[in-house]
Amino acid sequence: MTKKKVLVTGITGQDGAYLAKNLLDGGHTVLGGLRRNSEGKHHRLKELRIAERINYLELDLMDQESIIRSIKETRPDELYNLAAQSFVHASWNCPAYVSQADGLGTLYILEAIRTHSPETRFYQASTSELFGNAQVSPQSETTQFNPRSPYGVAKLYAHWMTKNYREFHGLFATTGILFNHESPLRGSQFVTRKITLALARIALGQQQTLELGNLDAQRDWGYAAEYVDGMTSIVRNGTAEDYVLATGKTHTIRAFVECVSKMAGFEIEWSGQGEAEEGLDRRTGQKLVRVNPEFFRETEKIQLVGNPAKARRELGWTSRTSLPDLAELMFKADYDRVSTNSVYF
Helix, strand or coil, X not given: CCCCEEEEECCCCHHHHHHHHHHHHCCCEEEEEECHHHCCCCHHHXXXXXXXXXXXXXXXXXXXXXXXXXXXXXXXXXEEECCCCCCCHHHHHCHHHHHHHHHHHHHHHHHHHHHHCCCCEEEEEEEHHHCCCCCCCCECCXXXXXXXXXHHHHHHHHHHHHHHHHHHHCCCEEEEEECCEEXXXXXXXXXXXXXXXXXXXXXXXXXXXXXXXXXXXXECCEEHHHHHHHHHHHHCCCCCCEEEEXXXXXXXXXXXXXXXXXXXXXXXXXXXXXXXXXXXECCCCCEEEEECHHHXXXXXXXXXXXXXXXXXXXXXXCCCCCHHHHHHHHHHHHXXXXXXXXXXC
């Protein structure tokens, strides 16, 4: 395989770190785009032992000049735009920022590629949040979009701009519509990582109880390290297209809690109903989980679950890691971090 020069925005995030390792393992040169205030936030890259192998550039999606400069000077073979404000609920607190960073930032990149590096193959990180309050399930590449948050709306703008630059300007511009994908590198504000981190702390006597919202909410959860393999397959495909990456299955938050509790050495049983429901350790009676209504999200009318048939058929990509295996990977990593006082993200 020809060695490539690859620019990754959002390289300090979960997906950016796994993608960078994937690329470096393949012998490629990796350029990491960083905002100035992201310097020093390399904990994920350090955990994967690749932080020193990346060439860093100052690149801010809010700063069009930094984007133009970076692309003009490097002319990368591939560019993966993974940078975003990606916490859905928080996007309501800063809708203007999210609109510019997640939406217009993508336009700035596309325009810089068109003007200064038209041979660059581009990947835009789209999201299942494009479907929002979906009207059909499962969702595929042809399902109508209906975003329900500033994050989803901004990502939809970026998604459509990518398609339009592909069709109007002829750029090799692709998107991956990724459903929830988790890992030991997931941020602690996301529910799966909140669960594994809290139960590790409870097991080690450092926390009393885990508070969660709707235990019966369902998500299509996959393993992030596998999803970045899908990203590179999309970019290196013969034609530039859009693909859903998903497991095609859903699991409840309750099921994820039960998997992790077992890893932590607890036998969880549920008592009460609705907002009064609690999860207790059967052997000791310790209260492990309680429901907090503040964490409830608007319930989707139609379940968000992806149909990855196109990716399986055209790219040969599938999600392989089961939910119990994913829970085990995440819990073991957090247990080790809590044990050694090294929880950084």
